[in-house]
Amino acid sequence: MITKQTVDRIMEATDIVEVIGEFVQLKKRGANYIGLSPFANERTPSFTVSPAKGIFKDFSSGKGGSAVTFLMELEKFTYPEALKWLAKKYGIEVEETVVSEENKEEENRRESLMIVSGYAAKFFQDSLWETEEGQNIGLSYFKERGFTNETIRKFELGYSPDQWEAFSAQALKDGYVEEFIVESGLSVKRENGSLYDRYRGRVMFPIHSFTGRVIAFGGRTLKNDKNVPKYVNSPESEIYHKSNVLYGLNFAKKAIRDEDNCYLVEGYADVISVHQAGIENVVASSGTSLTVEQIRLIGRLTKNITILYDGDAAGIKASLRGLDLILEEGLNVKVVLFPDGHDPDTYVRLLGSSAFKKYIDDNRKDFILYKTDILLKEAGKDPILKAGVIREVVESIAKIPDSIKASIFIKECSTLMQIDERALLTELNKMRQAKAKKDGQGQTMHTPFEDAPIATEPEPQNPEADGESQEKEIVRLLLLYGNRMIDWDGITNTYIGPFMIAELNDVEFEHPVCKQFVAIYRTEVDNGKLPDEQHFIHYPDKEIVDITVTMLANRYMLSENWMDMHKILVHDELSNIRAAILGAIFHLKKQKIGKILSKLLADLQTTESTIDQEILMNQYLFMKKVEKKITDFFGTVISK
The missing domain is CATH 3.90.980.10 (DNA primase, catalytic core, N-terminal domain)
Structure with a gap:
């Protein structure tokens, strides 16, 4: 029950990059920003944010929309909750209408x-x-x-x-x-x-x-x-759900992004004491074993985790295997061990803020090398135990998805363990081959999200699907160019949106969302308004928002210096917008006429009445003439 004036103020103040940047580590790519999907487990970014359009699109999960939609999808907010969260962030007072008892119960x-x-x-x-x-x-x-x-x-x-x-x-x-x-x-x-x-x-x-x-x-x-x-x-x-929550993350998320590192401790007091000491990028798993979901929460903000252990040797050894999960998710892990009897909470109080920070900087070690050192000391000179250590360390390295990083660890561990590097590589390859065989076809390959020309989808073979794609093309053109002026004949200037709506007045859309979209657009035009993309990005109906974002978002984006780097000119739709608009309209009309002709032919074959056959034949011949006019039109105007 938030007033429209308040909603408008919230939308005007919202910076979608800033909002999503609190949840996802974003990197600039051309005019847009990219990052790892918060909705799917992926190692190659497929999540894009367009600040110009005020939208995001996640190509892994198919989700997309505005900053409000993002909060609703990720945090499971209701629409009013998402608006109130944004209002609080940007210091906007929320005006609400009176809520009835009936609405309270709902x-x-x-x-x-x-x-x-x-x-x-x-x-x-x-x-x-x-x-x-x-x-x-x-x-x-x-x-x-x-x-x-x-x-x-x-x-x-x-x-x-x-x-x-x-x-x-x-x-x-x-x-x-x-x-x-x-x-x-x-x-x-x-x-x-x-x-x-x-x-x-x-x-x-x-x-x-x-x-x-x-x-x-x-x-x-x-x-x-x-x-x-x-x-x-x-x-x-x-x-x-405790496996999806990290204590202190809401206080730490900005510092984690800024420092590009997350300190992981065990308990509530550890988080609070370390945070108070000025190290704000600290979280805890709250006494539970670290879960994949918790690791992915951190991975959205940084690829670097530093574990702050207490001095309990038994606890350290027990947690080593669990940390392999972090490696498997492609994150970099370092560890800091405190003197026996101390944990981060007690040690920061003992040393003070500056000395504590210095201790961390001086004593952090890479997890693989740290694990190797710990296990070798435990094995001593026993060859059987040492062989077990070698396999356990290689098992950890095998979980690292980056092959270059893994080979560096193999090299360093061969020196530490005094074993031939080729022997470790052989063992590593065996483990990876066994894993690949076990996974079989279950692995999903992700397409790299890189600078490339805009991809075009293959023409669908199914006539029904083809009709749907043509209806979606109308939606796309209305969104992109509906409020632009166009010179049709050197004399007449008109807006593209109203022109298209008028030309499509006799066309019945069949795809439900496209039909609804065009109906909304027609209503706005009839009321003397030209709806822009923001009207549909923030529309209350989720299906309308979804099709809007899908039509506006390109899976592949050109970098700003694409032409200079590659000397390849990519076709600019705007350079021949007249042909694009008319082509879309008449392709759709031709498809609709094709369906009518097919229906008339089918009726002719099943109708026994001579009078009915004559009527159907006249209708068929008339529609063929219409079809020919459209075909002739393609051969004259569209090609010019």
């Missing part, structure tokens, strides 16, 4: 869970700062950890009162629905139907989505009771 389930989680975060913060128990227990604990007031407020840390029903009772009193309080994991239902608080007596670490909304919590107990778990985390829900 709020979707996901948004209800988000609202409850946001309410809970505020409740825990108020409990921390405004109650005596919160200040004496929760705030004191955070201060002991060295967190400043600014940091505590930034990460929205809180405290859950040490009472069975403090939060649950207050949430129900304030009108929040029991179903969502329980489903979000904030409260637990007893057998008698009453609720009790899941996090009572714990300091609270809210977990945020990529865009900064609270979606879950981690609660740490301050008691020494061994029967009480140290941490209690939110259960999985519609808004929280």
Whole structure:
């Protein structure tokens, strides 16, 4: 229920490159920007953003649209949620019309869970700062950890009162629905139907989505009771899937892009302490094993990960195999090991910010070489163990998709392990061949996204499909040139859009989306308006947005210096726009007439009445004359 004036202000302020750049690492390519698809697992960029048109197109998944569409697709926002996110980003006050009780009830389930989680975060913060128990227990604990007031407020840390029903009772009193309080994991239902608080007596670490909304919590107990778990985390829900979330990513994403590196730690306190020390490009997997989904989240922002380990040797060895996942995704991995007994949180507090940064810079090692060194020390002089180390290291190298990078590691590891380089290469090739055989035909090859002439699609063989492609060509021309003036005969100037609509007045479109698009365009023209591409990019109907972006986005783009580099002149459609417009109109008409002629022939073969046959034959001969006129037209005007 956001007013149109507010929507217009949001659209005018939105920079699509800036918005998508918060989620995807973009690189300039000619007039556009490219990056890896956030919707598909790919190593060759197929995702493009056009700042001039204000659209994105992902050729891997087929998704496309405006900045609003992007947020709806990636973050699963509703249309109003996406607009409000943009409004907040650009400091625009959102004006809304009155929402009826009926509309309130229609709020979707996901948004209800988000609202409850946001309410809970505020409740825990108020409990921390405004109650005596919160200040004496929760705030004191955070201060002991060295967190400043600014940091505590930034990460929205809180405290859950040490009472069975403090939060649950207050949430129900304030009108929040029991179903969502329980489903979000904030409260637990007893057998008698009453609720009790899941996090009572714990300091609270809210977990945020990529865009900064609270979606879950981690609660740490301050008691020494061994029967009480140290941490209690939110259960999985519609808004929280722990394998897809990295703690602190919403605070770290800009710094990760700027530094082109992501520091990965283990716990909440590690993230907060390191962030407070000025190293803001830090995230945590929140105590869970690192997942492929989490790695891909980082991979959208940078190809470089630095793991900050604590000094526990057993923990280090256990996590080595898991890090192969990072290599498999094509990312570069370095590791930093802290002295025994220290983790990033304790060590940054011990050294201070500057000395901590220097320690990281002086002690980071490449993961493959680090792993080789660790395992060799463990194997000692035992030849059997050493052989196992060699295979394990080569297994890691085999996961690196970049063959040049892999060969460099083979060379360096051969020196470290004192083994012939050719022997390692032989083992590497065996592993890769075995993997290729196992994968079989399951591998997907990606077409490189590089500077190249605009590709043309082959002519479809199916007449029905051909008709669809011709209707889409009309849509494309209306989008690109509808509001341009054209000189038809050296005397008359007219707008292309209204001319095409008038010429197509007697043509029945069959493809549903094309039919809807032309109907919308015709209505705008009838109302004295010339709709431009932005009208359709921001149209409420998703199918209209999809066809708009598909027609506007080219899979291959020419770089600005294509002509200078290659001395190849690519045909410019605008140089003969008259032929393009008339050709599209009359090709479509010819296709429609062809279908009518086929239908008349079929009716002639099945009709027994002499009168009906005569009528059908006259219609057939008339349509043949029309077809000939169009064919003659192609031979005279189009070719000129």
